[in-house]
Amino acid sequence: MTCTNTHLREMLPSFLEGSLDAEGMALVRGHIARCSECSDELELLGMMSDEQVPDPGEAFWAALPDRVYRETQRTLAEKRTRSGWLREWWSGMPVRGAIAFAMIVLVSLVLLRPAHRIQPETTGRIGDTTLEDLYDGPAAVADLGPSDITLLNDWLEREITVLRQDLGRTAISANGFGRTLDEDLSTMDREELDDLVAELSRKQEV
Amino acid sequence: MKNGTLMEEDINLLDRFAAGDREAFNDLVRKYQKPLYSLLFRMVSDHDDAADLLQKTLVKAFTGAGGFERRSSFKTWLYQIAINLAKNLYRDRARLAQVPIDDVVISRDPGTVDALIRKQARQRLHQAMVDLPEKQRLTVMLRVQQQKSFAEISAILGCSLGTAKANYHHGVRKLKVSLADAVAVPEKEE
Numbered sequence: 001m002t003c004t005n006t007h008l009r010e011m012l013p014s015f016l017e018g019s020l021d022a023e024g025m026a027l028v029r030g031h032i033a034r035c036s037e038c039s040d041e042l043e044l045l046g047m048m049s050d051e052q053v054p055d056p057g058e059a060f061w062a063a064l065p066d067r068v069y070r071e072t073q074r075t076l077a078e079k080r081t082r083s084g085w086l087r088e089w090w091s092g093m094p095v096r097g098a099i100a101f102a103m104i105v106l107v108s109l110v111l112l113r114p115a116h117r118i119q120p121e122t123t124g125r126i127g128d129t130t131l132e133d134l135y136d137g138p139a140a141v142a143d144l145g146p147s148d149i150t151l152l153n154d155w156l157e158r159e160i161t162v163l164r165q166d167l168g169r170t171a172i173s174a175n176g177f178g179r180t181l182d183e184d185l186s187t188m189d190r191e192e193l194d195d196l197v198a199e200l201s202r203k204q205e206v
Numbered sequence: 207m208k209n210g211t212l213m214e215e216d217i218n219l220l221d222r223f224a225a226g227d228r229e230a231f232n233d234l235v236r237k238y239q240k241p242l243y244s245l246l247f248r249m250v251s252d253h254d255d256a257a258d259l260l261q262k263t264l265v266k267a268f269t270g271a272g273g274f275e276r277r278s279s280f281k282t283w284l285y286q287i288a289i290n291l292a293k294n295l296y297r298d299r300a301r302l303a304q305v306p307i308d309d310v311v312i313s314r315d316p317g318t319v320d321a322l323i324r325k326q327a328r329q330r331l332h333q334a335m336v337d338l339p340e341k342q343r344l345t346v347m348l349r350v351q352q353q354k355s356f357a358e359i360s361a362i363l364g365c366s367l368g369t370a371k372a373n374y375h376h377g378v379r380k381l382k383v384s385l386a387d388a389v390a391v392p393e394k395e396e
């Protein structure tokens with residue numbers, strides 16, 4: 001015989017905990033006296049809830065709040081300095097951005113050879129060289145050979161390095177608090193980080 | 207409802223912690239450390255792992271990772287974090303097959319044949335639990351071993367009340383079958 005009283009079965013764990021009201025307790029008691037299936041189920045549940053978890057001991061419990069607190073503070077502090085956009089901006093802008101740009105240029109060179117013509121940027125020198133130092137006048141990308149592309153790649157890399165060094169040297173000192181971009185950002189407080197961002201933005205516009 | 211005041215109490219403690227009250231923080235940790243540990247231990251069957259996950263769960267909750275919405279209960283959220291961390295761990299290690307059962311079962315029985323049979327039955331039961339599909343295992347564990355209501359379980363596991371109950375019934379039925387099979391074999395041999 002299969003017991004179909006699912007509602008009563010759902011009461012069994014509460015019966016086991018003794019958390020039913022008097023009426024509920026009596027109802028379940030009455031049912032399990034008649035229904036072997038439910039009384040088996042109750043035994044099974046009892047066995048399961050009896051399964052003990054070893055107690056790590058009072059010292060463990062007493063020390064836990066402090067441990068969690070320290071770790072929480074550490075994580076929060078880390079979060080604050082790392083506050084997503086800044087790190088993204090810093091590591092993303094000069095380095096990743098330029099590399100992505102270089103990649104796009106190179107892929108364009110290879111894939112879109114006949115269709116594309118790049119007019120290289122010849123004003124606004126940022127490093128020691130411009131593309132004009134490599135070519136006389138605007139270079140037609142379609143005319144570049146493999147060695148030219150290597151040359152272009154090297155030039156880009158050099159420019160990126162110069163740009164980074166340049167930013168690192170002068171961006172912050174203008175503001176007079178003596179930090180450089182090579183320093184660990186996590187050692188800076190909020191104000192310093194704001195100044196850093198402001199300087200970098202200004203630099204970017206110039 | 208009782209649940210409502212409990213929720214408000216936690217939110218109140220969280221607010222006090224946010225305002226710098228260290229004691230409120232300690233209260234919250236003390237309130238949930240034991241039930242969370244026992245859930246985690248049951249999931250990973252190892253003290254070091256359970257202790258590590260317990261700390262991670264609490265830190266994650268207090269640093270607001272994942273965004274706690276105050277409409278729901280902090281307790282439910284803690285359980286969700288704990289379960290996810292434990293799932294990740296045992297998925298990483300795929301180690302549940304070799305659970306040290308004797309560490310888990312603390313026998314209160316005297317050394318009789320009956321006690322031995324009971325101990326064996328417990329071990330089978332433990333193994334049968336391990337073999338249950340994850341949703342069913344978690345549901346039975348939360349209901350029977352963590353004394354969570356079906357409503358709480360549906361909130362923790364993010365399923366409907368009906369699904370929570372169905373998972374419970376399926377799980378318990380499977381446990382009964384595997385236990386009956388296990389007990390039936392030695393009886394036939396006698």
Ligand SMILES: [Zn+2]
Pocket residue numbers: 003004005008031035036037038039
């Ligand atoms: Zn029944």
